[in-house]
Amino acid sequence: MLQVNVTRKADEAEGICSFELCAADGSALPAFEAGAHIDIHIAEGLTRQYSLCNDPKERHRYLISVLKDPSSRGGSKAMHEQIRSGQTLTISTPRNLFPLDRSANRHLLFGGGIGITPMLAMAYELSHQRADFELHYCFRSSERAAFVAMLAHTPFAGRIKFHDDSGAQRQKLDASALLATPDASTHLYVCGPAGFMNYILNAAQNAGWSQSQVHKEFFAAAPIDESANAPFEVELASTGQVFQIPAERTVFEVLDEACIAIESSCEQGICGTCVTRVLKGIPEHRDKFLTESEQAANDRFTPCCSRAKSSRLVLDL
Numbered sequence: 001m002l003q004v005n006v007t008r009k010a011d012e013a014e015g016i017c018s019f020e021l022c023a024a025d026g027s028a029l030p031a032f033e034a035g036a037h038i039d040i041h042i043a044e045g046l047t048r049q050y051s052l053c054n055d056p057k058e059r060h061r062y063l064i065s066v067l068k069d070p071s072s073r074g075g076s077k078a079m080h081e082q083i084r085s086g087q088t089l090t091i092s093t094p095r096n097l098f099p100l101d102r103s104a105n106r107h108l109l110f111g112g113g114i115g116i117t118p119m120l121a122m123a124y125e126l127s128h129q130r131a132d133f134e135l136h137y138c139f140r141s142s143e144r145a146a147f148v149a150m151l152a153h154t155p156f157a158g159r160i161k162f163h164d165d166s167g168a169q170r171q172k173l174d175a176s177a178l179l180a181t182p183d184a185s186t187h188l189y190v191c192g193p194a195g196f197m198n199y200i201l202n203a204a205q206n207a208g209w210s211q212s213q214v215h216k217e218f219f220a221a222a223p224i225d226e227s228a229n230a231p232f233e234v235e236l237a238s239t240g241q242v243f244q245i246p247a248e249r250t251v252f253e254v255l256d257e258a259c260i261a262i263e264s265s266c267e268q269g270i271c272g273t274c275v276t277r278v279l280k281g282i283p284e285h286r287d288k289f290l291t292e293s294e295q296a297a298n299d300r301f302t303p304c305c306s307r308a309k310s311s312r313l314v315l316d317l
């Protein structure tokens, strides 16, 4: 955990604020890689993850950007309405679950709306490496597009393509055309709202891009229909203890209450922090983190949201 001061809070676009965070004791902050995020403890019981969007070479600050989401579960609303410049916050050190693949020769970055944030850090890093890349920034309208003016002054300005949904047809992103020919040495990175993610991911899949070349970060899981949830059991392989998981509770909640520590972060199946090995039984995967083939292997699952198809799961805990 780190104590940081909010040294600047700024309106970047309609509904989007950025927050500059510097160490409260004035020291250098821990280094981060492009794609990393931090957990921000906004209030008691309210922790949210935000991607770092500044140049990873900077050690004097972290920059995050937050969209006020009308369907907010509390996090983005509190960030906008309660967090002020000059305030001290507790944050985690950066963690990277969305890294660049350094084996690729070319990188195509796709940021939709606030999904531009991890792409900015990636573009800085790739630009320092003199790597071959393109950044596609899609937004609903210019009023809702953060950082456009700033981007014109970056060293990678010439590699950015802006796609305004409310603008002329010719500048809109045609993902099927752009991704029509898969190239084994190119990797794709996608972040944004669900509709945008699906648009890019479907175009890549239909064109035959391999899953291993496509990297994605979701903001929020789609709502899950919990009405058909059934109870099941989990057994801890190390002790043989068995826990009943009722229909209305998650494995994570039940084990956490019993002081069985599993690291967690998003608690919605998108970050992968809680991934746990399954030694026996068939999970019912509900996460957005594991790939289809990883889910099909049934040897890992996300206890924060996934359940079981079999009556018992034996976990490597």
Ligand code: FES
Pocket: 263, 264, 265, 266, 267, 268, 269, 270, 271, 272, 273, 274, 275, 287, 289, 302, 303, 304, 305
């Ligand atoms: Fe994020 Fe489970 S805590 S996937």
